[in-house]
Amino acid sequence: MLNYFIMCRSLTYAQKAARVLERSGIAASVSRPPAEVSGEGCAYAVRIAEKNLPAALVALKSAGVPSGKIYMTDRSGHYSEVPG
Amino acid sequence: MIWLDNAATTLTKPYSVGAAVARAMREAASVGRGAHRPGALAAETVFEAREIADSLFNAGGPERVVFTCNATHALNIALRSFDLKGKRAVVSGWEHNSVVRPLAAAGAEIVPAAGPLFDREANLRAFERALTPDTARAAVCHVSNVFGFILPVEEIGEICRARGIPLVVDASQSAGVLPIDLQGVGADFIAMPGHKSLLGPQGTGLLLVGENAPIRPLLAGGTGSVSLSREMPDFLPDALEAGTHNVPGIAGLAEGMRFVASRGTEAILAHERGLAREAARLLERTGRARCFISDDPDAQTGVLSFEIEGMDSQTAALRLGEAGVAVRGGLHCAPLAHESAGTEGTVRASFSVFNTLSDAEGLARAVARL
Numbered sequence: 001m002l003n004y005f006i007m008c009r010s011l012t013y014a015q016k017a018a019r020v021l022e023r024s025g026i027a028a029s030v031s032r033p034p035a036e037v038s039g040e041g042c043a044y045a046v047r048i049a050e051k052n053l054p055a056a057l058v059a060l061k062s063a064g065v066p067s068g069k070i071y072m073t074d075r076s077g078h079y080s081e082v083p084g
Numbered sequence: 085m086i087w088l089d090n091a092a093t094t095l096t097k098p099y100s101v102g103a104a105v106a107r108a109m110r111e112a113a114s115v116g117r118g119a120h121r122p123g124a125l126a127a128e129t130v131f132e133a134r135e136i137a138d139s140l141f142n143a144g145g146p147e148r149v150v151f152t153c154n155a156t157h158a159l160n161i162a163l164r165s166f167d168l169k170g171k172r173a174v175v176s177g178w179e180h181n182s183v184v185r186p187l188a189a190a191g192a193e194i195v196p197a198a199g200p201l202f203d204r205e206a207n208l209r210a211f212e213r214a215l216t217p218d219t220a221r222a223a224v225c226h227v228s229n230v231f232g233f234i235l236p237v238e239e240i241g242e243i244c245r246a247r248g249i250p251l252v253v254d255a256s257q258s259a260g261v262l263p264i265d266l267q268g269v270g271a272d273f274i275a276m277p278g279h280k281s282l283l284g285p286q287g288t289g290l291l292l293v294g295e296n297a298p299i300r301p302l303l304a305g306g307t308g309s310v311s312l313s314r315e316m317p318d319f320l321p322d323a324l325e326a327g328t329h330n331v332p333g334i335a336g337l338a339e340g341m342r343f344v345a346s347r348g349t350e351a352i353l354a355h356e357r358g359l360a361r362e363a364a365r366l367l368e369r370t371g372r373a374r375c376f377i378s379d380d381p382d383a384q385t386g387v388l389s390f391e392i393e394g395m396d397s398q399t400a401a402l403r404l405g406e407a408g409v410a411v412r413g414g415l416h417c418a419p420l421a422h423e424s425a426g427t428e429g430t431v432r433a434s435f436s437v438f439n440t441l442s443d444a445e446g447l448a449r450a451v452a453r454l
Contacts, residue, residue: 010309010322011116012147015131030127032119041311042116 005045007068014044024059091434108335116308133338158275158291168192171220177424178228198424202378226258232387241269272297284337356386366448389430397429
């Protein structure tokens with residue numbers, strides 16, 4: 001299964017985003033992505049299933065929660081950025 | 085012992101507070117410092133506390149809730165967020181040293197604006213008059229820690245907003261007792277302790293940060309975010325929360341806030357105010373005490389100051405303590421309030437949601453025996 005990671009600028013924002021998604025019926029969990037995608041270090045992300053990405057982005061936008069870059073992981077665990 | 089020093093610290097807490105502290109000490113580690121289960125529990129505990137505070141105080145988002153060591157720490161962050169050297173800072177005439185001293189340390193020109201005790205309208209007009217165009221900052225306590233006087237914070241907020249003057253509110257004596265609405269008041273910052281009427285442990289406090297408030301860290305250090313940078317993050321709450329959180333304290337504070345939310349501030353205020361007014365009636369009847377009680381019940385909380393005829397307030401508090409009644413005497417770290425009221429120190433009895441009528445009666449009996 002493919003996972004998508006929506007980058008957030010802090011743990012609190014990631015937690016806030018996860019709450020918004022859960023309240024919208026979208027399973028989400030806070031995750032710490034690896035250094036290769038963490039920018040300035042110690043970044044956080046919200047992990048969601050592939051099928052939920054469009055609905056998740058709508059939910060976050062309507063709740064006013066800022067979201068950063070989006071990455072996906074394949075079966076080997078490799079991260080690749082999803083074009084906006 | 086009858087505990088009537090709740091304006092300093094509430095001693096009786098809901099059972100859930102201690103249980104949450106103990107659980108966090110056993111099972112929770114640091115927030116944002118590890119991917120393990122104790123770290124995740126710490127993160128979830130602290131985030132839940134932010135959500136509760138956000139809901140209770142209409143902060144505008146959990147990220148606008150900053151955890152501090154106490155209200156003084158929160159006020160120092162807030163008051164040092166502006167360059168105040170040589171600038172005019174208007175305060176009410178009822179401020180605690182936790183407001184006055186940081187302003188003095190910042191080199192501000194402190195302008196107190198006071199009207200008669202318990203006269204909300206006169207105090208509002210005095211504040212309005214003092215807000216001249218060159219005023220850089222205004223700071224006001226919601227409730228006087230000495231007299232329980234409720235200041236018209238909403239109206240002061242409205243005037244400050246209209247004039248574009250940043251406002252800091254010290255909610256040390258109102259959080260958990262009166263409704264507090266950050267977005268409604270429009271203050272830049274509202275500071276409060278966790279260990280008074282929010283019923284949390286000592287060593288906890290909150291700073292609510294308004295949408296347009298400047299963010300200037302008082303401390304710098306690790307935040308678990310943007311770690312490659314030597315600068316502090318510029319986003320909340322990380323910018324104002326360097327170092328490891330007091331996770332057990334915050335866990336306890338969350339339970340205290342849950343208790344307040346479940347009871348409701350209206351019921352809590354009515355209970356505490358009712359006890360204070362009954363205590364005043366009984367104290368006056370002893371013929372020994374002169375109470376500072378408002379004719380308008382809406383202008384006072386459950387904090388009651390009084391003087392004992394022919395006895396210094398510290399001595400009276402000491403002797404009442406020996407008789408098993410815990411009150412506080414002296415200036416209560418608020419010399420400005422005494423200057424405004426024309427007093428040189430008072431005995432203060434402050435009631436909490438856990439006090440009962442028998443506590444008020446016990447106080448009056450002990451004063452009668454002095």
